[in-house]
Amino acid sequence: MPLLSADPAAFPAEPPADTHDPAVTAAHDWAAFSALDEMTDHWARPGWSDGSRAYYWMLTFPDDQPLATLAGHCQDELAPLGLDPVPADGLHITLARVGTPGVVTTGQLDSLTRDAEALLPSAFSVRAMPLAGSRGAVRLSLGPWEPLLRLHHVLAKAASSVGLAPKKPTSAFRPHLSLAYNNRRRPAAPVVETVSGLRALPAVELSVSAV
Numbered sequence: 001m002p003l004l005s006a007d008p009a010a011f012p013a014e015p016p017a018d019t020h021d022p023a024v025t026a027a028h029d030w031a032a033f034s035a036l037d038e039m040t041d042h043w044a045r046p047g048w049s050d051g052s053r054a055y056y057w058m059l060t061f062p063d064d065q066p067l068a069t070l071a072g073h074c075q076d077e078l079a080p081l082g083l084d085p086v087p088a089d090g091l092h093i094t095l096a097r098v099g100t101p102g103v104v105t106t107g108q109l110d111s112l113t114r115d116a117e118a119l120l121p122s123a124f125s126v127r128a129m130p131l132a133g134s135r136g137a138v139r140l141s142l143g144p145w146e147p148l149l150r151l152h153h154v155l156a157k158a159a160s161s162v163g164l165a166p167k168k169p170t171s172a173f174r175p176h177l178s179l180a181y182n183n184r185r186r187p188a189a190p191v192v193e194t195v196s197g198l199r200a201l202p203a204v205e206l207s208v209s210a211v
Contacts, residue, residue: 004149007172011134015174022127022143029132029141029176030199036188042084042136042181055098055109057116057211062089066127066204069138071179074131074198075208078138081191083180093142093177095211096155097167108162116158120211128177129203131195137177138195142206148175151211168211177206 003148004015012032018024068088075085088091098104098112124147128140142148151171154168182191 005171010172010174019145025143025145026141033133034192039182039186039188041184054100059093061091070204074179079178084183085180095152111162120156125205125210126209127203127208130199136182137178138180139176142175144175145175196205
């Protein structure tokens, strides 16, 4: 599997020193987020217009009550900031973009899901918490990264095998779980301050058995 590398488009741009230790990845996320001067609009994406659609690989947790409870508490505390909260049944970890409906054929989708199913690793768990953020969102740190990186690598390999070049290599993947999206340019300090007061909440273990 490729080693992680620096990427200015990723956040954090530099990878953590150790992807096996959740404490290291969480501290690395926080150092990057707490150093931000400004947050950007998550929804202002170059090349995307209203109604744009695309296929993605995601991990979803619609029945995970501890995660929903944690997310709801954090979102209540963040509410005065006017962020856009992710609904409880929409909490997810984005793994990889497959492509747009105008580019990806039904045959490619069928082949991709079949190939990926044969390659997927066994079930695993990751820890979600503490809270941190990025330029455009407030999000939970995850750890360890290793099983998520392996899963991303497998999905990228499956995509390549059916002629779909991955948009982001595994070397630039930074696993996270967003709780609220920032919807305008703003100074980062008030958001960082609010998030800092929520970082001591207990972690949630997420079980991953399907993508």
